[in-house]
Amino acid sequence: MKFAKFSVLLLIFFIFPVAFGQLKIGFYSQSCPNAETIVQGLVSARFGRDPSITAALTRMHFHDCFVQGCDASLLIDPSTTNQDTEKTAGPNGSVRGFDLMDEIKTALEAQCPNTVSCSDIITLATRDSVLLGGGPSYKVPTGRRDGFVSNKLDAERILPGPALPVPDMVTFFANKGLNVFDGVALLGAHTVGNGFCGNFVDRLNNFQGTGQPDPTMDLGLAARLRNTCSAGGSQFAALDQSTPLAPFSFDNLFFAQIRERKGVLLLDHLLATDPATSGVVFQYASNNELFKRQFGIAMVKMGAIDVLTGTAGEIRKNCRAFN
Known part of the structure; x- marks a missing residue:
């Protein structure tokens, strides 16, 4: 009965879309009629050389939208007037793909000067990379x-850590208008x-100091992770250990993995055991198409968090600096 209730709730979310204001x-x-084609072409070229770009852009989009809203504030470089931008925050130290944002912006400025925002570039590029990685196709309003x-401090205060308790994770997403189905689906991006x-x-x-x-x-x-991390904390491991031969394959095997006590991050492990999220994890582990569909819905909702439209913001000429 509990899982049936979850299914009904999911159906409600599919029927009643989120309002996106002026997007x-x-x-x-x-x-700029060719804007999305230009973005798609450059993302595809990068993906051909580096399929890990799907994970990189998804992380960039997430870290941008949850701090100041989806406004490309993460792309700003430190300067003499502001040395502590979001990019310098600890949680953003591993964010990458900034050079691809530059490449796309340069191409768009050449064809349509002062027209396409950097925040839309992040959103479109992430969507295209997700599809290339085997994820869902979804339309994003721009x-x-x-x-x-x-502001560096904003990012350090807001962005969650890898051991965040599930109740805090649920609250974190709820504060931005995202429900538990959205939050668990977004964390499913750990599959890549x-x-x-x-x-x-x-x-x-040394778990919890024991x-x-x-x-x-x-x-x-x-045992595998001890071997991987034997050189120290600077090493890294795939968060989806179920597909070692296809580490950048976007699928629901991540959810099956964490249900088998094979979550690498503590938060991922807890998703499968906490009553608030375990039922959703079960549904996504059982139905790949359901996971992908809800991931697309969640990405569109996330991309509308606290956006600036009309005269409330600007169209940067250079994504790394305010005009």
């Missing part, structure tokens, strides 16, 4: 404007992600 599908159809604030050993090495050797490994972690996984 709309095809916002650039008149002002029309975002770039913000005027980028890597994690630094420093984010979970305590589970292997001097012992986490007793709830699968023994085989723990």
